[in-house]
Amino acid sequence: MTDEPIKGPASYFPSIEKKYGRPIAEWQELVRRHLPAKHMELVAMLKNDHGMGHGHANAVVAYTLAAASG
Structure with a gap:
């Protein structure tokens, strides 16, 4: 495992979970639906x-x- 900072869209995930109170997996499922x-x-x-x-x-x-998209 590396100590490199997370880049790209995933770098927003901690603040999204904190601000909106739902785990990223729930937001992703909502999008997929x-x-x-x-x-x-x-x-x-x-x-x-x-x-x-x-x-x-x-x-x-x-x-x-x-x-x-894989």
Whole structure:
């Protein structure tokens, strides 16, 4: 295991969990339930329906979609 800092969308995860009170796995499942919606549609859903900020919503969606595409 390395001591390198986490980069990319996952670097937002600790603050997302702290601010919104739900684990990232729950946010990812919510995004997956709304597929095959487009990236920005998913971001808008998190912002409008769950009060998430744009950067946090974008990070969750980007990470989730990247993981789904393999």
